[in-house]
Amino acid sequence: MNIDTIALQCFIAVAETGSFTKAAERVSRTQSAISQQITKLEYLLGKSLLVRGKAFTLTPEGEIFLGYARRIFALHREALDRFKDPDLEGEVRFGLPENFASVYLSDVLADFSRIHPRILLNIECDLTLNLFDRFKQNEFDLVLVKMNRPEDFPNGLDVWSEPLKWVGDASLIDPKKPVPLVLAPQPCVYRASAIQSLQQAGRAWRLVFSSPSYTGAVAAVRAGMGISVMPQTMIPGDLQALDAVWLPNLADTHVSLIKHTASNPAINTLEKFVLHKLKH
Template sequence: MLNLPTDLLRTFVKTVDTGSFTRAAEAVGRTQSAVSLQIRRLEALIDAPLFVRGSHRVRLTEQGLVLLDFGRRMLALNDEAVGSLRPAKVAGAVRLGAPHEYTASLLPEILGKFARSHPKVSLEVTCDLSKNLLGRLAQGEFDLVVALHDGPGDGRGTPVLSEPLVWVGSPDHARHEERPLPLVVAPPPCIYRSRVLATLNRQGLPWQIAYTSSSYSGILAAVRAGLGVTVLAGSTVPEGVRRLGEREGFPAMGRLDVRVHRAPEPAEAALRLADYIADSLV
């Protein structure tokens, strides 16, 4: 019976999630050539190509899409089993900072599984804008921070995900057709806000800020009420909003990097949580 090594699967999944072999190499702590070799080994094991060769971006073959689904489930079960068998060795409090949209969407399920596997670890979660979180991390307020980065980044942190940015509006209103375009945004130094204003100015599209809120829930409530449109990371777009694209006259917004940052000399509990988030955040 053929066995698929979890280290190869982890590299494969991380390559898909980060969107490039270079970022995957940073995430798994290997060189880019080592990551490429692991992918070739995995392809040799299953006797099928996983990625479309010659594509500028990471693009999966049909076999790659099938393996990605199985790989995520296999790694999640592996990590949960390992954590359940070694909970007594990890204890203490972890101070985690993360953007509002992730604490409201993806992180609750991830942190819930971590807590069940590590019952002696207590979690203190704080929400804020990414740049504020990184500043507070430097001041010693956090053990871990999940933060957005505008572009490839400056080498800080561990890349865990490359997120497409998506325009969203209300399905019950037509504010997206108005000019100046009414915007619902967070206050500075919000990365989404900076990207939106820079893109609209570059395209010569008139805009006005119709509503400002520092919380993810406040922004969604304003969008659903028809106060304006906003931009969200693709994985955090909830039900009950309308996605807007080039067909509606909206410019492409590119992608943002999601990175996990550790405090200097973190405790074992913080290291374990950082690895768990990096492997689970998709």
């Protein structure tokens, strides 16, 4: 019996989400189909891959197999992409926020360039509102933008939504003193959300560190200079999100891809590639 990629995809989804329900949503299959694929893998390998209980965790054998599964599935996708559109060529001007480039897309874009060597990627990082203004001036073919509300960019293709969190040392927060903030300069969506929520709550604030760089903001928070705002999935493992009791709730952040035309195969291929990587 051979290992098929559907079974690998299902196993990876369960391992990464810790839930059959979420895994089923991710791969667009039923929970029963997910369970059957995992059972098939375990029968083939002769090992239990999951510890089944209220929450699913990986067995030691499952942890080892997850590394193989990811590599096999990634190679499978790369082979399909490489030979499905071997003749694509052209230039794509892609704009995105620096934090997304740092956290999510550096490896993704390297993979894309390897699979489609005849497509020239011209990539530039900037703040979201600057990206959108330059996109309207036709300086970019495709932009990845952050927003507080989906209607901010009505023509965007929704990628995902997630909560924004306050991040930093709770001991820096004193109800009698202004909240020390580590934020990007204007115009920044996260900055606007942080300041608006504090003003609505009647909380005073002061800016102690300003940098357009995600890496710079993380360093400032690690140094104990102040409190920053980050999407939940971008919070480094050594930093903590603050409970809502300390500061007012923040609105969710939404991420969209926007492009000018649907007729350019090179642009469409990059869009599809980025969407697949970000959603999986």
